[in-house]
Amino acid sequence: MNLDALYSELTLKTNAKVALIVLDGLGDIATAEQNYLTPLEAAATPNLDALAKNSAQGRLIPAAPGITPGSGPGHLGLFGYDPLEFQVGRGVIEALGLGVELQPGDVCARANFATLDANGIVTDRRAGRIPTETCEKLCALLAAKIKKIGDTQVMIRAGKEHRFVVVFRGKGLEGPLTDADPNREGFAVPVVKPRDPESLKQKKMAELIAAFYQTALPILAQEKPANGFLMRGIAHQPEIPLFEDRYKLKPACLAVYPMYKGLAQLVGMKKIEGPQTIAEQFERYLAEHANYDFFFIHYKYTDKAGEDGDFTAKKKAIEDFDAALPILLQKTPDVIAITGDHSTPVSLKGHSWHPQPVLLHSKVSGSDKLERFTETGANSGSLGVMESKFLMRLMQANARMFDKFGA
Amino acid sequence: MNLDALYSELTLKTNAKVALIVLDGLGDIATAEQNYLTPLEAAATPNLDALAKNSAQGRLIPAAPGITPGSGPGHLGLFGYDPLEFQVGRGVIEALGLGVELQPGDVCARANFATLDANGIVTDRRAGRIPTETCEKLCALLAAKIKKIGDTQVMIRAGKEHRFVVVFRGKGLEGPLTDADPNREGFAVPVVKPRDPESLKQKKMAELIAAFYQTALPILAQEKPANGFLMRGIAHQPEIPLFEDRYKLKPACLAVYPMYKGLAQLVGMKKIEGPQTIAEQFERYLAEHANYDFFFIHYKYTDKAGEDGDFTAKKKAIEDFDAALPILLQKTPDVIAITGDHSTPVSLKGHSWHPQPVLLHSKVSGSDKLERFTETGANSGSLGVMESKFLMRLMQANARMFDKFGA
Numbered sequence: 131m132n133l134d135a136l137y138s139e140l141t142l143k144t145n146a147k148v149a150l151i152v153l154d155g156l157g158d159i160a161t162a163e164q165n166y167l168t169p170l171e172a173a174a175t176p177n178l179d180a181l182a183k184n185s186a187q188g189r190l191i192p193a194a195p196g197i198t199p200g201s202g203p204g205h206l207g208l209f210g211y212d213p214l215e216f217q218v219g220r221g222v223i224e225a226l227g228l229g230v231e232l233q234p235g236d237v238c239a240r241a242n243f244a245t246l247d248a249n250g251i252v253t254d255r256r257a258g259r260i261p262t263e264t265c266e267k268l269c270a271l272l273a274a275k276i277k278k279i280g281d282t283q284v285m286i287r288a289g290k291e292h293r294f295v296v297v298f299r300g301k302g303l304e305g306p307l308t309d310a311d312p313n314r315e316g317f318a319v320p321v322v323k324p325r326d327p328e329s330l331k332q333k334k335m336a337e338l339i340a341a342f343y344q345t346a347l348p349i350l351a352q353e354k355p356a357n358g359f360l361m362r363g364i365a366h367q368p369e370i371p372l373f374e375d376r377y378k379l380k381p382a383c384l385a386v387y388p389m390y391k392g393l394a395q396l397v398g399m400k401k402i403e404g405p406q407t408i409a410e411q412f413e414r415y416l417a418e419h420a421n422y423d424f425f426f427i428h429y430k431y432t433d434k435a436g437e438d439g440d441f442t443a444k445k446k447a448i449e450d451f452d453a454a455l456p457i458l459l460q461k462t463p464d465v466i467a468i469t470g471d472h473s474t475p476v477s478l479k480g481h482s483w484h485p486q487p488v489l490l491h492s493k494v495s496g497s498d499k500l501e502r503f504t505e506t507g508a509n510s511g512s513l514g515v516m517e518s519k520f521l522m523r524l525m526q527a528n529a530r531m532f533d534k535f536g537a
Numbered sequence: 538m539n540l541d542a543l544y545s546e547l548t549l550k551t552n553a554k555v556a557l558i559v560l561d562g563l564g565d566i567a568t569a570e571q572n573y574l575t576p577l578e579a580a581a582t583p584n585l586d587a588l589a590k591n592s593a594q595g596r597l598i599p600a601a602p603g604i605t606p607g608s609g610p611g612h613l614g615l616f617g618y619d620p621l622e623f624q625v626g627r628g629v630i631e632a633l634g635l636g637v638e639l640q641p642g643d644v645c646a647r648a649n650f651a652t653l654d655a656n657g658i659v660t661d662r663r664a665g666r667i668p669t670e671t672c673e674k675l676c677a678l679l680a681a682k683i684k685k686i687g688d689t690q691v692m693i694r695a696g697k698e699h700r701f702v703v704v705f706r707g708k709g710l711e712g713p714l715t716d717a718d719p720n721r722e723g724f725a726v727p728v729v730k731p732r733d734p735e736s737l738k739q740k741k742m743a744e745l746i747a748a749f750y751q752t753a754l755p756i757l758a759q760e761k762p763a764n765g766f767l768m769r770g771i772a773h774q775p776e777i778p779l780f781e782d783r784y785k786l787k788p789a790c791l792a793v794y795p796m797y798k799g800l801a802q803l804v805g806m807k808k809i810e811g812p813q814t815i816a817e818q819f820e821r822y823l824a825e826h827a828n829y830d831f832f833f834i835h836y837k838y839t840d841k842a843g844e845d846g847d848f849t850a851k852k853k854a855i856e857d858f859d860a861a862l863p864i865l866l867q868k869t870p871d872v873i874a875i876t877g878d879h880s881t882p883v884s885l886k887g888h889s890w891h892p893q894p895v896l897l898h899s900k901v902s903g904s905d906k907l908e909r910f911t912e913t914g915a916n917s918g919s920l921g922v923m924e925s926k927f928l929m930r931l932m933q934a935n936a937r938m939f940d941k942f943g944a
Contacts, residue, residue: 133601137601494882510916510917512596512912523602524602527604532603534606535610536608
């Protein structure tokens with residue numbers, strides 16, 4: 131039997147309030163250089179410690195053993211969707227990251243400004259990494275001249291340096307397509323093709339991309355070095371079962387950065403705008419307590435510090451989080467999970483595959499009798515080492531939302 | 538490759554004696570109210586402690602993370618059958634629980650006496666919870682007048698209060714059907730339908746249920762308040778590969794309660810009747826040692842105490858079990874697994890999803906160097922947190938029943 135169908139069949143609506151708190155990139159690895167302490171272990175976290183005493187712990191594998199996820203799969207897993215089943219194109223992730231309010235059916239492409247020679251051969255795939263301001267100027271130029279192709283609306287958004295995003299909104303569009311990118315210099319930009327040769331919608335989309343090139347290239351012809359561009363990850367927003375339908379929990383997102391708001395929006399969470407700090411996010415949780423059943427609260431700074439390889443900053447980010455935690459506990463959610471979407475070890479300066487520590491607290495979580503919330507402690511927690519996608523189901527169980535299976 | 542097929546291909550017959558000992562509902566959770574000790578942790582268990590020193594430990598997830606199983610899925614998992622793949626209808630479980638000796642193809646329905654008004658509308662789904670004696674009297678009345686419908690034999694067995702079971706034995710019958718139960722008062726009893734509209738056997742079965750209603754309702758017409766009845770979970774005994782064929786182990790069941798004998802019978806175990814206490818069950822194991830390879834020994838009282846929310850009684854049940862254990866060890870089985878079918882935490886007064894502690898002992902189990910058998914200790918055992926269905930395979934491995942896979 132399909133497991134999601136079984137969960138669905140057993141789900142009962144309750145009045146429980148459930149909070150998923152994601153410290154982005156929380157997990158880390160212990161190294162000799164840092165005296166075998168992770169930032170979480172080195173940080174002073176009196177409030178997390180108090181919670182740990184009455185919680186279950188374990189570790190989460192975001193997608194599969196050894197796989198380092200981006201923010202997309204990392205969060206989809208935490209939202210309870212198998213990231214291998216529900217794949218989100220990079221164009222969609224980039225568009226979400228730039229704050230584009232996507233609609234179902236929108237096709238997104240990740241694009242780079244590039245340098246072409248007189249014969250259309252790519253001589254620099256990143257156009258010398260033009261400054262962000264130049265990128266913004268060029269995007270504004272394109273956006274001013276290309277608002278529609280036929281009936282299809284075209285939206286162009288600048289990213290950092292040479293990066294931008296193109297969103298196509300219209301009827302009967304679909305991805306994925308092959309890339310308009312030779313992936314190395316010395317070759318022409320290939321014409322995109324449907325990934326599924328039978329799909330008429332993909333065929334239409336491929337024609338739109340061709341038309342977009344035909345219109346846009348002349349506009350850039352006199353630019354130096356950005357007289358061309360590449361497009362990749364061309365795909366539509368995938369159909370993902372709505373969070374509220376799937377879990378019978380009315381969800382709200384309290385995130386500061388557009389990418390995470392976008393990912394929450396992808397599964398139908400309501401975005402609550404305004405709060406800029408974790409204290410403000412928790413305050414807003416208190417204010418919105420009655421209006422939702424599920425709160426996704428995202429904290430970015432652990433990941434940032436990990437990406438920078440800054441141990442002290444990551445430790446400080448955790449301590450800042452801990453200091454704000456009592457605000458949340460003024461109206462303690464019935465179920466609290468605290469974890470990361472992936473590890474971002476300081477020593478790696480980037481995302482990694484190492485499992486996340488997770489803390490799960492409720493009146494019925496039981497206690498693993500751990501004095502603190504740490505990677506090493508979580509290894510001996512009762513949740514074991516499991517895939518992230520099961521966390522939502524354990525949260526539902528702790529919210530007493532599942533009927534008994536079988537007699 | 539199908540994993541069961543691989544196990545099967547690698548299985549060798551040995552002379553090992555294997556014992557699966559189920560303390561029903563053994564697992565519990567540590568709470569502040571009980572000083573962070575589970576009943577297993579609070580109990581004095583010198584004999585389990587001695588065994589633990591030379592055992593591997595871990596935790597078992599009965600069906601899937603967060604799922605609270607009934608006894609059926611709980612035991613099927615321990616018998617090595619995926620409870621999501623092999624689902625047993627509630628009618629079958631209830632019939633087994635009432636001690637009906639089911640045969641392959643029997644279709645069972647769980648039934649309730651109910652009160653109907655003059656228009657056939659259900660006014661009380663439980664007929665005022667009539668006393669068990671009334672239920673027995675009405676079942677006898679129905680049984681006396683309805684022995685067969687066409688070629689199909691009909692068996693009616695009273696349960697507790699308003700509950701009873703109807704078993705249909707004949708050729709070409711099959712479930713599952715929809716319920717003859719509006720699930721709330723104020724509605725008529727719906728006509729049952731095949732779950733699979735294409736199944737002729739289900740169609741035949743639905744017609745039999747209709748005929749049963751037609752015959753039975755007039756018999757009850759003058760009764761008050763039980764002038765009607767509802768039927769649910771109408772399904773046949775599923776086809777389950779026989780235990781002995783699957784594991785090359787000749788199995789015996791030493792259980793006291795009918796439900797567990799029934800579940801053992803479902804997979805073809807031989808029921809050994811007679812023993813009423815765990816000491817008597819172990820004594821009987823000694824007597825039957827030469828006659829079987831595999832002994833399923835079921836102990837009910839841990840679950841009962843958990844359901845009653847009685848910490849002291851659960852602790853005492855564990856201590857009583859421990860005191861009897863030396864009898865078993867007079868002829869120590871080559872492989873011993875001690876676990877539960879699910880958790881029944883005292884603080885929840887019912888089954889739960891929390892993983893079971895499991896202890897696995899053999900000459901080749903290795904030692905996890907744990908001084909005791911407890912939930913918390915088991916968290917850091919070498920078996921990890923795994924699905925129950927793999928325990929049988931680990932028992933086979935410890936019985937040296939698997940050839941090497943690959944060169």
